Amino acid sequence: MTPMRQWYNFLLTINDKAMKQASNKAIINRILRFAEREIYNKTGGKKKVIAVDIVQKGQLLKTAENIAFVLGFKMEHLKSASRSAALAEARHVIGYICAKYFNEVPDHTISHLFNRERTFVYSSCKVVNKLLSINDKRMCAAVAKAENVIKTIRHEAEIIQK
Missing domain, CATH: 1.10.12 (Lyase 2-enoyl-coa Hydratase; Chain  A, domain 2)
Structure with missing residues (x-):
């Protein structure tokens, strides 16, 4: 090593x-x-590395766990190789929300959170945006729940900082 x-x-x-x-x-x-x-x-300037702040990674994990809980799943299930439609939908929602609200975190870090390949975030955003554009009721409800979790977390953080 x-x-x-x-x-x-x-x-x-x-x-x-x-x-x-x-x-x-x-x-x-x-x-x-x-x-x-x-x-x-x-590396002579050949390899640029962005080290993700460990605090950001921890916040990302906690946020993903909270959203998974609200959607009715455990993180262990979302990390599994299962191709269940409900699990896939939950993964897509969490990937979309993490990409939207944690835009300073590289996509591969979010993908690694779910044991997925590097294109996971791109495909999640693509699927969710497509379903939101046609007003899919289940997807709209899931994204609304996830965004409420984010708003609650941010509101609590503001209260703590005051």
């Missing part, structure tokens, strides 16, 4: 509790930016 890979693995295994403290968050963000520059410099 290369030193850069070891460094990257270390960044991914940082304790979740440490991320909840603002000072640790700032330190870890600096470490991530340093790792990005190092990888870019070591």
Whole structure:
């Protein structure tokens, strides 16, 4: 394992509790930016890496879990290889919502959340937009539920910050 890979693995295994403290968050963000520059410099500018903030990834996971719960599923079911229509619809809704509200997070990170290939987010957005354009009642209701979860989470975050 290369030193850069070891460094990257270390960044991914940082304790979740440490991320909840603002000072640790700032330190870890600096470490991530340093790792990005190092990888870019070591590859001679051939490989640009965007290290996703671990806090963002945690927020993304929690949001996806909350939306899955509201839609009546567990994250384990959504990560499974099942091709059930109901599960596929829930995956599409969550992929669409995550892409819409977490636009700073790369698509491959969202895809990795569901153990899917890198085109998952693109296809989710395409399917959901198509169904929304024809006013599919089930899809409109599912997206409305998911957006209510996002609004609730953001409202709670605003209350905590005040």
